[in-house]
Amino acid sequence: MSLVEVFANTLSADQGVRQVAEQQLAEAGKDPGLVFALLDVIGSTGDLSVCMSASLYLKNYIFECWNRRSNNIEAGTGGSGSRNSQDSSFSDHANAGGTSIEKHGGVASGPVVLSVDQRNLFREKLLNTLVVVPHHAALTPLVAALQFIITSEPFPQAWPGLLPFVSQLLDSSSPKEVYIAVLCLVEVLRSYRWHDKASENRDQIIEAFLPKLVELGMSLIQGIPENQANLETTGEIIWRILKVYKQATASNLSPLLQNRNQLERWLNLFISVITVVGDEDTSGSGESAAGASSVSSSGSPTVGGGSGPNSASHSRSSSSVSIGQGLLELAAWRKCYKWSFTLVNLLFVRYSVIPELTKRSPNQDLVQEHAIYHEFSQLFITSFAPEVCKMYIDRVRGLPRTVSLKQTASPEVALARSRAQRLIILFFVNCLQIESLWTIVLSELDMILNKIIFSNLRMKERDLYSYQYEPDQFFYEQEDQQEFLFSTKVTAGTFVQALVARRASVALPGVLMTVNNILEIQLNNLTDLECCLDVDAALQIMISIAEAPPTARSPIILNQMGKFINNYILPIFHKSNQLFLYSRSFQLIVTYASIIGFGEDVLKPICENILKCLDSTDDVLTKINAAIALEALLKYDFVVQTQSPTIQHTMEKILELYDTDVVSEKLANVMEVLVSTFSRELIPFAVKLCRHLSSQLLRILDELRENQEETQARGGQIDYEFLDEKADNAQHILGTLSTLLNSFQDYGQEVSGLEETIANMVKPVLDSGEVDLYPEMAELVDIIILTNRSVSEGLWNSVFNSFYEAFQTQPEASIEAIILSTTNFVAYGGAGITKERLEKIFQMIHYAVNEPQVELHVKKNASQLIEFILIAIPDSAAYSITDLIPFVIQMPGRSLNMIVACLYRDALRSLTANNNSLVNMFDELLSEWTRATIYGRELKVNIGAALQVVSLRDDNLVSLEQRIALFQFIINKVELVRPPLTTSTNSAEQPTQNTFEFVTEPYSFARVEDESSQIEEELPPSLDAAIDSIDIRTMYTKIVNELATSGPEYTQTLVQSLSPHQREIHTSLLQNPH
Known part of the structure; x- marks a missing residue:
């Protein structure tokens, strides 16, 4: 069976025939001589499908095998390299092997190695095949193989015959041979673009061939x-x-x-x-x-x-x-x-x-x-x-x-x-x-503006179709022009911006005159579509001018923009029925509202038209741009005052836009600004607004879920564009809800009424797998808790359980949001903490602290949550916080702060936990602890923990020397948070009344090994408040007095270890316990 027949069979509709042919071809794949037979097939077969299959197979074969080398094959010898390459009979090449070929070309497998002679022969034969191949389409894979060979080896040394071959073909009278020559030159020069090759060679090739090519091109x-x-x-x-x-x-x-x-x-x-x-x-x-x-x-x-x-x-x-x-x-x-x-x-x-x-x-x-x-x-x-x-x-x-x-x-x-x-x-x-070229452009500027700039800004039939039937795509192109930099329309706008930015004094009056001339003529014919398109293009020119800020603030613009709007913009709403013109007018108003001021004579009719469009038109883009325009004008007190009475109705109309496909970040911004501006007026509307946004969010999540299920069912490609768009819309809604709840924080009763609505959103969001939504969702829960200053049983049952379920199924994705919210559950929901819930919390903390893939700031949040629990949460009949100390001590990723919190909670339990593991490493701990840089309120916990250890008089746990070191550490840290005592040689003259004030310092983790990386952030409010409640002076006085009673000799030993200055601090603390 010939090789041509085998390739034909690999394309057969009969699966059995196809499998036999693929197996036959695969067995030939280990014979290097197959490459020559493939070239014969490609150069001679009249069947396009066979030719394409053979050329694709050859390309993949070369990609796979060309760079293989074998020490067993000497230069100039080797296996099939000496075979008669003219024989393309398949039986000559069939051997054992196991590679299949698909319709897009296969890849040879196994130790196929081409000798030096085989490589040289292949190069020569490849060039000859390029010239004779009967099918133009087959050239593409052959040229790819040629390019791969050029870039794989030093060129031209490894292929000295290529350039003479190209030169010979360029002199040919055959158009096909000339074409092949130029094709080869493209690949030769391409190789110098991406590979580090000698530039002298490249310049020599350019000098040898490009003069010929330019003459050839002109003659053609x-x-x-x-x-x-x-x-x-x-x-x-x-x-x-x-x-x-x-x-x-x-x-x-x-x-x-x-x-x-x-x-x-x-x-x-x-x-x-x-x-x-x-x-x-x-x-x-x-x-x-x-x-x-x-x-x-x-x-x-x-x-x-x-x-x-x-x-x-x-x-x-x-x-x-x-x-x-x-x-x-x-x-x-x-x-x-x-x-x-x-x-x-x-x-x-x-x-x-x-x-x-x-x-x-x-x-x-x-x-x-x-x-x-x-x-x-x-x-x-x-x-x-x-x-x-x-x-x-x-x-x-x-x-x-x-x-x-x-x-x-x-x-x-x-x-x-x-x-x-x-x-x-x-x-x-x-x-x-x-300058010299600007003079030429200036002489024809009016013609350029009218003939190429204006005409390319003018909407085409495709734009009108997109506006009406694909509003989401139209809006996206309008708002995200960076994505469409290569469009002619965007480039035309760029010309206007560059013109007025660089040549404003000369060009701006002319550009404005062009716009005025268009509007003067066409505003009287706004029932005609073509005239409306002219007006739209003129408005786009004005928008482009505004996007060159220094020019937009020129006196010409500042002094005449109000008149421009009255004369040219407002009439559009009365004379035209083309809604795209309304939309463009609002876009222009938004653009200029940020750089110039409007008077009430302009603002009033603009607002009337905004409300009219929101109320009476069905056009989505007009409504969205009207809403964006309203948001832009809220910087004027006049607009706020006039919109206040009807803001609930306006919000209802804007909410309807969330039912459309065009839900953008700008629309979310509009909602957020309106909510923050009219929070008092919107209180009666808050619940309805929140529920409406919630329903929109759940609808989007359902669409995401259904799309994923359909994709999995049919085994198709994932539509990432659809998923990203829906996820962005969901994020915008969550952002709006966050602004809404934050604006109503002063109205606790109204926010409490939204608790169930927010709680019902948590599980669907977490189940969606959209990780970017988790922090936004957790923030909403936090706002509810912080506003109510408590956690209801409903939140524990629904939200906390949903958090835990999400942690179990997707811990890495959810842990950041969960840890933050859990801190608030613990801080404000102490009455709802049960042993089971506490165990779940510690499971999540354990994961966050110990898993290496968890980010540092999440580990920090988890550490602070443990500290808060140990410092502030009392034991109850249902659970014992102290029982969790061994769990913390044995954590591989525990921090110094976590150990200190355990010691503060119960020093004896901490030291004896896990077979005295902390005792065995106490020297190391003490060294790190006493050398750590500790600031602010953290000092209270550290001093308290050290006092707890010093109060222990068991030498088997902590030696006397270690306790003395800790006692000195306590006095030194107290010195940091009190006004320094005035030094005097006569201690009796030192003041007996001293005021102690803790210095407010930025919070940081104690990190001896890298003090430069200290995280200087404030403690979370819950932990901050818990530490604030600690009365360290009373604690010091109480413990020292108890020690003086129960062990006076021990106390005397501690005091005698102090320096004179440290004793002054000690005495002052005892004399002034309050």
């Missing part, structure tokens, strides 16, 4: 009139020539390409392609292929190849092809069109404008980086850019001012034209930075 352009039958092939070759230039200039510009003569020739090629392909874009006279626009090689550049733009070469000859006749319908020519514009901009921006501008940069590294292009930059900007700019202006002049809504061109052609216009606009944007 000039031959179009006589070569109409091969337009597609010609386009393919020119496209690849342009790709060669792209790869040659991707990382830097070689000396040859900086040469004036070469620059002129390549620019002539780019401009010729633009002229030939794109003249059907314009309504001007255009040029013929034979007399295409060019850059002169003599003197200063000219357009037209003669002495100037009016030279005879501009006229159309009878023998010329109709310029652009159907060329944009061909994919290759659309690529040529795009890349010609792109490469002109590359030379202009990267290698001319940027080096020119960096000359004046204070950053000398930046100056040095671009210094090599300063000469080229000067050449391009002074000699070539002006002519390119004029040529682009001529093209823009030929454009219609407006484009009919009914698009006659195919989508591909329309997209190609749009991309070309975008690149022209970008060229103009950069011209604004160069």
Whole structure:
């Protein structure tokens, strides 16, 4: 069975036939000689499917096996390398193996190794196959294999025959051979872009081939009139020539390409392609292929190849092809069109404008980086850019001012034209930075604004469809323009912003005049859709002006914006029935509201129209933009006062928008601002508002769950865009609820009425698996608890149990939010703590403290929760906090603060827990403890814990020396939190009455090993309050007096260990216990 038949069988619909063929092919996979047979099949078979399968298999085979080496194969020898490669019989290659091939190509497995001779032979045969392959589509995997080989080895040393082969093909009269040569050059130069290869080799290749390519490209352009039958092939070759230039200039510009003569020739090629392909874009006279626009090689550049733009070469000859006749319908020519514009901009921006501008940069590294292009930059900007700019202006002049809504061109052609216009606009944007080029643009600025800027800002049929039927997508494109930087509309807006920002004094009056002229004419015809589209584009220009802040604050804007709104914006609401114009008007109001002030004469009618649109229109985007406009105007007291009586009704209307697909962060912001501004007025509406938002949240979570279930059921791809959108909407709702509850914290009764609503949301949120929602949900629970200052049994049963269930199923994802909320449950819900609940809390704490993947701040929160429990929660009949001390002591991740809290709670139980484990390490603990940096209220707990240890007189637990060290530690820490005593040689003269004040210091963990990383944050309110209640002076007096009674000798030993200054502090504490 031949190899061709085997590949044909691998594509069979019969599974049995397919499996047999795949097994046969797999067994041949271990024979390196198979690669030569594959090339024979690819180069000779007439069956496209077989050819594609074989070429894909070969590509994967080379990717897998090319870099394998074997010490057993000597250079010039080796296995199948000497076989007759012309025999493509499958039986010659079948051997044991186990690889299958799929329709997209398989991968050979096993120790397949190609010898040096086999590699050399394969390279040679691959090049020959590229020339003879009968199917164009099969070239793609073959070229990928070629590129892989080039980048895998030193080039050109490892493949010395490739470049001579390319040179030979370039001189061929066969278009296919020329195409293959250019294709190979693209891959050769591509390899220098991503791999660290000698730049000298790259420059030598550029010098050897690019002059030939530019001449080839120009000859192909000039031959179009006589070569109409091969337009597609010609386009393919020119496209690849342009790709060669792209790869040659991707990382830097070689000396040859900086040469004036070469620059002129390549620019002539780019401009010729633009002229030939794109003249059907314009309504001007255009040029013929034979007399295409060019850059002169003599003197200063000219357009037209003669002495100037009016030279005879501009006229159309009878023998010329109709310029652009159907060329944009061909994919290759659309690529040529795009890349010609792109490469002109590359030379202009990267290698001319940027080096020119960096000359004046204070950053000398930046100056040095671009210094090599300063000469080229000067050449391009002074000699070539002006002519390119004029040529682009001529093209823009030929454009219609407006484009009919009914698009006659195919989508591909329309997209190609749009991309070309975008690149022209970008060229103009950069011209604004160069004085000589700005002069050229200024001379035609009005025409540029009207012909290419205005027309691209004007909505097309697709935009209107999106506005009406895909409002979520339309709103997203409007609000997140950074995601659409490569759209022509966004680029047109960028031009306006750059124009008024850089050339405001000259350009701004003209731009405003253009807008005024449009509005003056079209506002009287607002029943006509085309006129409304003109008005919409004019408003977009005004919005773009406002997005250049220094310009927006110019006197022209500040003094006339109120008049502009009265004259041009407000009439829209009375004269037009096009709701997209209402929406755009609100967008303009929002933009300017942040930078200028409006008077009451303007604010009143604006607010009336906002309420009217919220109340009476069904258009989602109009309502959303009206709501956003209302939020923007709330900075005016007048607006707040006028909206106050109807705010409940307004909120109901805005709430309805949550039932639509367009729920954005901005809408959530509107809700939050309204709630915080009108909290008192919205009290009666609070419960209804909260329940409505809750129902919206639960609906979104249901949609997420159903989508996940459907995806799993059908085994399809996950729709991440849908999931992200819904999760964002849910997060916005939770944020609004948080603002709502925070605003009503002073109205405890109303918030208490929302407890059940919030509690019912917790489990669905946690079950959703949307981790980003957990902190937001926990915050709502915290607000309820903090407002009520208590935890109801209902919250314990529903919310806390849901927290624990989430911890069991997804501990890493949920622990952060759970620990924070649990702290409030413990602080304010002491009456509801049971032994079972306490055990659950300690399970969660244990995980947070000990698991390495838990983040540091979460460990800190868990540690503080333990401290709070040990310090502040009393034992009860149901449970004993002291019984939990052994649990804490044995935690691998316990902190010093946690141990101190245990000692404070019960020093004896702490020291004897877990077979005296703390006693066995007490020397280490004491060293860390006494050297730790301790601040503020933490001092109370540390002093209290140390007093508890000192009160123990069991040498088997803590030695006398250790207790003496702790007693001195206590006195030193007390010294830190009291005014220093005045030193005197006569102690009897020291004051007997001293005032002790604890110094408020930032809270930090005691970390001896890294004091520089101390976390200086305030304690959580619950722990802070618990520590505040500790009376450390009374505790000190009580314990020392008890020791003096029960063990006077021990007490005397402790006191005698003190320094004179420390004894003064000790005496003062005893004399002033309160």
